[in-house]
Amino acid sequence: MPRHKIIMLLYLLICAQICYSQNKSAMTKKFAIAIHGGAGTILKKNMTELQEKEYKQKLDEALNAGYVILEKGGSAIDATEAAIKIMEDSPLFNAGKGAVFTNAETNELDAAIMNGNTLEAGAVAGVTHIKNPISLAKLVMNKSEHVLMIGSGAENFAKQHKMILVDTSYFFDENRFNQLQKLKQTEKTKLNHSDEQGDISNFKDSKFGTVGAVALDQHGNIAAATSTGGMTNKKYGRVGDSPIIGAGTYANNNTCAVSCTGHGEFFIRNVVAYDVSALMEYKNMSVIEAANYVINEKLMKLGGSGGLIAIDKNGNIAMPFNTEGMYRAYKKSSGEIDVLIFKQ
Amino acid sequence: MPRHKIIMLLYLLICAQICYSQNKSAMTKKFAIAIHGGAGTILKKNMTELQEKEYKQKLDEALNAGYVILEKGGSAIDATEAAIKIMEDSPLFNAGKGAVFTNAETNELDAAIMNGNTLEAGAVAGVTHIKNPISLAKLVMNKSEHVLMIGSGAENFAKQHKMILVDTSYFFDENRFNQLQKLKQTEKTKLNHSDEQGDISNFKDSKFGTVGAVALDQHGNIAAATSTGGMTNKKYGRVGDSPIIGAGTYANNNTCAVSCTGHGEFFIRNVVAYDVSALMEYKNMSVIEAANYVINEKLMKLGGSGGLIAIDKNGNIAMPFNTEGMYRAYKKSSGEIDVLIFKQ
Numbered sequence: 001m002p003r004h005k006i007i008m009l010l011y012l013l014i015c016a017q018i019c020y021s022q023n024k025s026a027m028t029k030k031f032a033i034a035i036h037g038g039a040g041t042i043l044k045k046n047m048t049e050l051q052e053k054e055y056k057q058k059l060d061e062a063l064n065a066g067y068v069i070l071e072k073g074g075s076a077i078d079a080t081e082a083a084i085k086i087m088e089d090s091p092l093f094n095a096g097k098g099a100v101f102t103n104a105e106t107n108e109l110d111a112a113i114m115n116g117n118t119l120e121a122g123a124v125a126g127v128t129h130i131k132n133p134i135s136l137a138k139l140v141m142n143k144s145e146h147v148l149m150i151g152s153g154a155e156n157f158a159k160q161h162k163m164i165l166v167d168t169s170y171f172f173d174e175n176r177f178n179q180l181q182k183l184k185q186t187e188k189t190k191l192n193h194s195d196e197q198g199d200i201s202n203f204k205d206s207k208f209g210t211v212g213a214v215a216l217d218q219h220g221n222i223a224a225a226t227s228t229g230g231m232t233n234k235k236y237g238r239v240g241d242s243p244i245i246g247a248g249t250y251a252n253n254n255t256c257a258v259s260c261t262g263h264g265e266f267f268i269r270n271v272v273a274y275d276v277s278a279l280m281e282y283k284n285m286s287v288i289e290a291a292n293y294v295i296n297e298k299l300m301k302l303g304g305s306g307g308l309i310a311i312d313k314n315g316n317i318a319m320p321f322n323t324e325g326m327y328r329a330y331k332k333s334s335g336e337i338d339v340l341i342f343k344q
Numbered sequence: 345m346p347r348h349k350i351i352m353l354l355y356l357l358i359c360a361q362i363c364y365s366q367n368k369s370a371m372t373k374k375f376a377i378a379i380h381g382g383a384g385t386i387l388k389k390n391m392t393e394l395q396e397k398e399y400k401q402k403l404d405e406a407l408n409a410g411y412v413i414l415e416k417g418g419s420a421i422d423a424t425e426a427a428i429k430i431m432e433d434s435p436l437f438n439a440g441k442g443a444v445f446t447n448a449e450t451n452e453l454d455a456a457i458m459n460g461n462t463l464e465a466g467a468v469a470g471v472t473h474i475k476n477p478i479s480l481a482k483l484v485m486n487k488s489e490h491v492l493m494i495g496s497g498a499e500n501f502a503k504q505h506k507m508i509l510v511d512t513s514y515f516f517d518e519n520r521f522n523q524l525q526k527l528k529q530t531e532k533t534k535l536n537h538s539d540e541q542g543d544i545s546n547f548k549d550s551k552f553g554t555v556g557a558v559a560l561d562q563h564g565n566i567a568a569a570t571s572t573g574g575m576t577n578k579k580y581g582r583v584g585d586s587p588i589i590g591a592g593t594y595a596n597n598n599t600c601a602v603s604c605t606g607h608g609e610f611f612i613r614n615v616v617a618y619d620v621s622a623l624m625e626y627k628n629m630s631v632i633e634a635a636n637y638v639i640n641e642k643l644m645k646l647g648g649s650g651g652l653i654a655i656d657k658n659g660n661i662a663m664p665f666n667t668e669g670m671y672r673a674y675k676k677s678s679g680e681i682d683v684l685i686f687k688q
Contacts, residue, residue: 119646120613121612125469125494125583126494144580145609146582147608147612147613148582148583148588149581149582150469150583151581153470153581154581156579235500236490236497236498236500237495237496238493238497239469239493239494245588245591245615246612246615246618250615264491265491268492269465271615271618274618274619278618278626279626
């Protein structure tokens with residue numbers, strides 16, 4: 001072999017080695033995911049051991065659905081979507097299958113997702129035939145120039161992209177329906193998150209909470225996603241904070257990814273998700289300081305109840321809430337993992 | 345008259361005097377209002393003198409509708425609503441009567457209003473029978489526990505509060521309809537704000553811009569309001585930034601009141617209205633510094649075109665835009681007034 005060919009071959013081998021090392025290093029970067037299944041009046045004394053186990057198992061399943069994607073080098077967007085789909089498909093949470101009933105005895109679903117790397121976002125509100133609203137939000141982000149689509153218009157977009165629409169009966173749940181009837185009799189709109197859990201039978205009838213996920217992937221990108229059925233007995237096409245970028249959902253690689261749960265109106269008026277980011281960017285707060293300050297000071301002063309999960313580019317996770325409990329879990333590439341419901 | 349009665353009478357007279365002075369002092373505090381009628385490719389060479397006069401007259405009328413309310417000691421909320429109603433009732437602007445057509449040949453309107461004193465807010469999206477969406481947004485704020493209502497649900501709320509709904513034909517405008525047909529033929533969705541004004545006849549067919557207002561009243565309270573018909577040829581129930589608290593509309597007595605206009609998706613993803621507030625609160629920027637930074641630096645870097653109007657509690661007004669022009673006007677209790685269209 002001529003000398004110049006040997007040199008060329010050696011050069012290529014060295015290049016390949018560098019490339020492999022770089023990829024390996026990229027692929028061993030830290031990653032993490034955190035999820036929530038809603039915050040509210042969630043007390044240990046009102047739950048059976050079995051109920052607690054059911055919730056923890058489902059949270060664990062959702063957490064791992066996202067985690068395995070991150071572990072394989074997948075994106076934070078895909079990880080948050082996967083985690084949320086598990087919770088949307090479970091009747092335990094107020095999102096997707098478990099969505100609460102509106103006053104008109106329908107189920108109106110909202111969801112949003114945001115990519116911290118590009119600041120791209122997608123959201124849907126008031127959809128009634130979408131099994132996984134989070135996937136439609138992702139479709140809006142990836143396949144349209146828009147951020148927010150509502151009602152039947154959003155569903156036409158779904159159809160055009162071959163997403164299968166489900167019959168409204170998919171969302172029917174007898175217990176939830178009976179709860180609506182009871183609530184209607186009392187003629188009052190009740191926030192699902194602050195539902196009183198007087199006894200276990202009452203709790204059995206309830207499905208608490210918006211669901212959300214935030215993640216950091218091995219490429220250093222973060223993402224946030226949220227999905228909800230809103231308020232039991234809601235009227236007038238009411239939309240809460242979940243599908244509102246900046247209020248219930250926000251992500252920016254420079255600061256953090258945030259997903260909120262709670263009394264939506266307060267979260268909208270206080271632009272909660274973006275406020276955590278702004279405090280980090282403009283006041284140099286850590287993600288934990290910023291998240292705690294917004295939930296436990298700013299929001300508390302105004303009487304807004306709820307919580308949030310947030311992650312920064314280093315995988316630091318905050319999960320503050322000012323209610324009795326919040327279904328929540330996180331898992332980091334360091335091996336750290338926890339699945340929690342009540343105050344610690 | 346017994347001595348104690350004389351003392352009592354004197355005491356009451358002094359009290360009345362103090363009371364009068366306090367009221368007088370409160371009523372002579374400074375106040376101001378600013379409005380916009382949309383930003384975009386607005387060039388002097390493409391407008392006739394008559395067109396320019398028409399726009400300036402309508403802006404002046406809207407400005408004064410709000411100003412007289414402030415002058416009489418009315419609220420910033422009422423002043424912004426009054427100014428916007430004038431613009432909604434005019435076919436010159438893309439809001440209310442002048443709303444652009446969707447792809448489905450309907451008119452879908454969005455609006456939001458926020459009270460800087462209480463952080464209360466109201467918004468509607470995707471309504472089709474509401475003559476003055478800004479008044480429905482105010483009704484949502486004042487007469488419901490909610491912030492955002494969408495579609496027919498929002499209209500049911502309007503009906504329940506005796507608001508008169510108009511037939512969809514109210515929004516029909518032949519020029520605008522023809523423009524939609526032309527646009528449909530080219531099979532592309534076109535942002536109303538960045539409409540090319542190739543010649544005067546083309547401009548004649550176009551009605552530019554979201555409308556907005558911000559005001560400071562004599563009680564020291566500020567408010568923001570925005571109303572729009574969205575994008576020409578929009579599909580899928582697309583909603584822009586106007587009805588999104590934090591994105592297109594925001595008000596907080598501690599910082600500023602903001603109303604935006606431009607490429608809505610960029611304004612949502614950058615949480616523009618609240619970002620101006622956050623920069624003032626967390627970075628001690630003035631309203632002018634913060635507004636300029638967001639529109640001319642942050643948004644420009646991402647390719648987001650548009651502008652905003654903002655006012656602080658001292659009546660300082662910012663009106664930055666990164667487009668060729670923005671219909672805008674302001675009037676202060678000091679006597680300062682200006683009605684502008686093009687870059688200065």
